[in-house]
Amino acid sequence: MRKHIAPMMLLSALAISPVAHSQDAALDNAEVTTPAVTTSSNIYYIALNGLRVRSTPEDAGKTMGVLSLNERVRLVSPELINGKYVQIEIIKTVNKMLPSEKYYVVREYLSEKVIDYKEFTGKYFTVLNVATETLRIYERQCADNSCPHKMIMETEVVVGEDRDHPAAEKGKGRSVLGSYRLTGWAKFYQDAEGHYPAWYKDGYPDLPKIGENDWTDWFKSKYMPADANGKKHGSMRGAFGWYAGFVAPNPYGQWTHGTVGWGEDKDKYIKKTKKLITNIVSDPRSSGCTRNNNEAVAFIRQIIDTGAPMIKIYAKEALLDQSLSDYREDGKQWQYIMTKKAGEKADRAEVLQSLKVSGNEVDTFWAAKRAGGDLILDPKSPLNQILEVGTYDIDNQPTVIEYTPGEKMGKIKRSVGRKGNVYGVKSQDMSDGVFYIDAGVLSGYHHPKAILEVSGFEDEETPPWMNISNLNR
Numbered sequence: 278m279r280k281h282i283a284p285m286m287l288l289s290a291l292a293i294s295p296v297a298h299s300q301d302a303a304l305d306n307a308e309v310t311t312p313a314v315t316t317s318s319n320i321y322y323i324a325l326n327g328l329r330v331r332s333t334p335e336d337a338g339k340t341m342g343v344l345s346l347n348e349r350v351r352l353v354s355p356e357l358i359n360g361k362y363v364q365i366e367i368i369k370t371v372n373k374m375l376p377s378e379k380y381y382v383v384r385e386y387l388s389e390k391v392i393d394y395k396e397f398t399g400k401y402f403t404v405l406n407v408a409t410e411t412l413r414i415y416e417r418q419c420a421d422n423s424c425p426h427k428m429i430m431e432t433e434v435v436v437g438e439d440r441d442h443p444a445a446e447k448g449k450g451r452s453v454l455g456s457y458r459l460t461g462w463a464k465f466y467q468d469a470e471g472h473y474p475a476w477y478k479d480g481y482p483d484l485p486k487i488g489e490n491d492w493t494d495w496f497k498s499k500y501m502p503a504d505a506n507g508k509k510h511g512s513m514r515g516a517f518g519w520y521a522g523f524v525a526p527n528p529y530g531q532w533t534h535g536t537v538g539w540g541e542d543k544d545k546y547i548k549k550t551k552k553l554i555t556n557i558v559s560d561p562r563s564s565g566c567t568r569n570n571n572e573a574v575a576f577i578r579q580i581i582d583t584g585a586p587m588i589k590i591y592a593k594e595a596l597l598d599q600s601l602s603d604y605r606e607d608g609k610q611w612q613y614i615m616t617k618k619a620g621e622k623a624d625r626a627e628v629l630q631s632l633k634v635s636g637n638e639v640d641t642f643w644a645a646k647r648a649g650g651d652l653i654l655d656p657k658s659p660l661n662q663i664l665e666v667g668t669y670d671i672d673n674q675p676t677v678i679e680y681t682p683g684e685k686m687g688k689i690k691r692s693v694g695r696k697g698n699v700y701g702v703k704s705q706d707m708s709d710g711v712f713y714i715d716a717g718v719l720s721g722y723h724h725p726k727a728i729l730e731v732s733g734f735e736d737e738e739t740p741p742w743m744n745i746s747n748l749n750r
Contacts, residue, residue: 307320319352320368321387325461326523326532329469330374334362334381340469342374342733344382346460346525347391357384386461388420392525394458394584395734397742401429402586403577404569404743405533406712407436407452409594409678409697409728412533412567414580415717422747426717427603428675429580432573435550437565439533439688439700442730448529449564451700454724455733456740457524462578464620466521466534474502476515476535476571477617477664484515487539487647487665492549495537513537519571519615519623520578524587527732533587535574540615544570553693562692575623576611586740589733591702591725592712593680597745601675601715609671614639616662623670625666632659639666675715680686700728713745720745 307438323344332429344350346368353364363384367374373438374380400465405412412434415426437452467475474481481502485494494500518535538546550561562568581587612625621631629636643666645652654661681691683701691701702725710722719739724731731738741747 301492313446319355321350321352321365321389322391323348323350323386324388324392325386326525326528327463327688328386329380330365330367331362331381332375332377332379334358334364337379341377341380342370343469344370345371345372350382350387352387361385363387387433392460394450394460395737397586397740399582399585401582402426402588402717403581404712404717405434405436405452405587405589406592406594406678406681406714407454407589408435408449408591410434410695410699411678412569412573412577413675413714413717414577417742422742423717424747425597425603425713427746428715428717429673430475430573430576430671431675431714432569432672433544433695434573435536435546435547435562435568436699438562439692442529442565443730446533451729452565452567452589453529453531453733454589454591454729454731455527455731456737457528457589459527459581459583459585459587460523460525462620463521463523464519466517468517471502471504471510473513473516474511476518476537478502480616484539487541490538490542492537492546518569518574522573522574522578522581522587522648526734531567533567533574533577535570535571536568538571540575540613540665540669541571542570543572546570551692551694553689572613572667575613575615576669576671579611579613579622579624586737588743590712590719590722590739591700591729592708592710592719592722594677594697594714595711596675596677597713597716599716604715607674609673611671613667613669614663615665617664618662624634632662633658639663677714702728716745717743718745718748719743 323346326343326346330341330344332341348370349368350365351368353366357363361383362381365380365382367380401414401416403412403414409433413431414429416429417426418424437450440450442448442450458513460638465475465477482500485500495514498509500514501509503509521534523532532741536546549555590708613623614625614628615623616628629639638660642660642663655733678695678697680697683698683703686696686701688701691699706725706727708723708725711720712722713720722739724738
């Protein structure tokens with residue numbers, strides 16, 4: 278049993294802030310510098326949380342720091358370098374920045390105006406009920422919000438560990454509630470210091486074997502990348518999984534991402550964090566982020582675009598329509614192909630078109646590879662881009678997780694399984710309001726009075742279009 282303790286402790290200590298904390302280890306002893314700006318022209322706003330700033334205009338360029346959403350920079354020249362990079366001068370940043378003669382960022386993430394996304398005009402949004410550790414995607418059915426929203430997917434997740442946020446590390450602890458908007462996605466994310474090497478990166482060692490991997494495998498040094506001297510680096514391979522989604526405003530480094538394991542592992546590593554023995558030897562939850570299984574986060578990435586609302590609440594759940602008359606269709610599936618290609622989504626039909634191969638070719642290839650056979654492919658074959666082929670069983674049936682009063686549970690009891698109250702909020706501190714999970718609306722809800730912190734839009738506890746009063750009933 279002892280061999281499991283260290284990995285669990287590492288997981289609970291996972292540093293998951295791409296903005297406020299991701300550069301600390303490398304920059305603590307560095308001189309903080311903000312390059313001088315000589316003109317007010319060509320001013321742009323950063324359109325992504327945690328945009329990497331490099332010393333050279335290439336993907337392999339050294340990361341000097343990161344910029345936060347809506348921080349300002351001046352474009353030195355509009356000319357694209359290597360097809361996507363531009364040189365900038367930084368006007369102001371709250372993040373540490375290593376000194377460099379020049380700074381470069383990807384041009385795609387510069388905007389001429391402040392990015393807000395507050396006004397919701399899209400089709401899909403997500404609601405994370407931290408209390409029940411359930412993330413749901415909803416489809417808006419009426420533009421004026423006069424009819425119930427339709428839940429198209431729900432999935433069990435892991436939220437932040439049950440502890441107060443350290444004063445110097447806001448966001449490292451319980452998940453912070455609030456109304457946020459998605460500001461961007463990253464595929465195979467890796468922290469800047471490389472403590473948690475990417476799930477996949479060209480040149481990295483092969484992953485733990487599909488179908489035969491164990492929790493502890495993802496912590497073994499043989500799966501970690503080595504430096505030029507052959508020294509291995511990294512504590513946990515693939516900790517951020519397949520995709521990571523960033524939110525704003527003021528997320529305190531808390532976002533939504535995948536986890537270790539293959540798609541085929543389904544939610545095995547999500548449920549493992551909620552076993553009794555796991556919670557006795559450590560606190561295996563995240564440092565504040567929302568951890569999904571990799572199939573689920575790939576589907577979320579497929580559906581949820583930049584600007585979509587991501588709402589975090591702590592609520593009691595109920596059904597508005599006890600008969601669930603709008604949920605007669607069960608057993609939906611989503612077929613995916615996970616590839617090595619940066620930024621690419623995983624929808625099977627889209628990937629087949631991108632790779633210019635047939636479904637039969639892919640299935641024949643994957644059957645042989647999954648069986649462990651020796652494959653001889655032309656190095657130029659697009660099939661070499663494939664990492665995994667699979668089918669995600671979408672849970673599209675709303676399932677209520679009942680609230681258990683905090684005064685009836687100790688910390689270990691509420692950490693095992695799902696009790697509808699992961700942080701043990703007492704009855705007197707819980708809102709009398711309800712989250713109707715089949716309709717995606719709230720009635721009389723307010724965030725709990727104790728324990729939890731709130732961020733996001735300061736003037737929006739929850740979006741007005743989630744209020745049950747909008748419905749024509």
